[in-house]
Amino acid sequence: MLEPLFKSEIKEKILLYLYTHVESYPSEISRAFKFYINAVQNQLLNLEKGGVLYSKLKGKVRLFGINPRYPFKKELEALLEKTLKFIPEEEKEKYYRPRLRPRRTGKPF
């Protein structure tokens, strides 16, 4: 949906994924969408270089998220929020509706 703007399906999906998951890492994103990991990594690094994303090391994993200091964060998130409204329910459920609230250790799912 945002491909004409972002010129890349991968970039659009990465941004939607990070917007809905708050933080993620390249192999998780590539697994979710079955994209090549190199393609995901390149897009993440480009977005980080442009200031759109931040990254941080957690253990051995580099996590990415939308940079709270990006000057157009609010506007970008509004655009992503609106995009989500146009995504079919099934696709939203599959990719963009993670459980973010905590769950106590040992509590059955």
Add this chain to the structure above:
Amino acid sequence: MSIKDLAIYLSSHLNKNGIETVLSGGACVTIYTNNKYMSYDLDFVLLSHVLPKKIKEAMRKVGFREEGKYFKREETSYFVEFLQPPLSVGEEPVKEVWKIKEGSKVLALLSPTDCVKDRLAGFYHWNDRQSLEQAILVYEENPVDLKEVERWSTNEGMINKFELFKENLEKRKSEVKI
């Protein structure tokens, strides 16, 4: 060479090569606090889009090599990074930059007020206490428009954390008096 001298030298060199920048981040704190806080990162915000090749070429002329996201010169411990435009603090564009002149060389950098905002953004969004400490250090040694910082903080939705910053300033003042 101090970080200030290096920043002035690089900024002028880049300017001569058609690359306009403004110094931001921790290096401004080092400059405004006369080295009370030591940063080894020189974050230059580009004022317009510049081809990476052009930056690489300009930096190569002064002995800096690209290493990942940074530029490094062997005999110095400083890292140089170029950040993409726009020049901003939080959600807002920077309206006025300060200049430090040394002879014919000029360094454009964030004003002390914007430097405080820049550091507070680190505290507001990452909960980084080191950034809070740096904001306090800059405030203590420079003319900073606190009303403007308060307005900006409100706009960022961070008035509660601004109050914490103010409490820390008051606390520091009373400690100095004792």
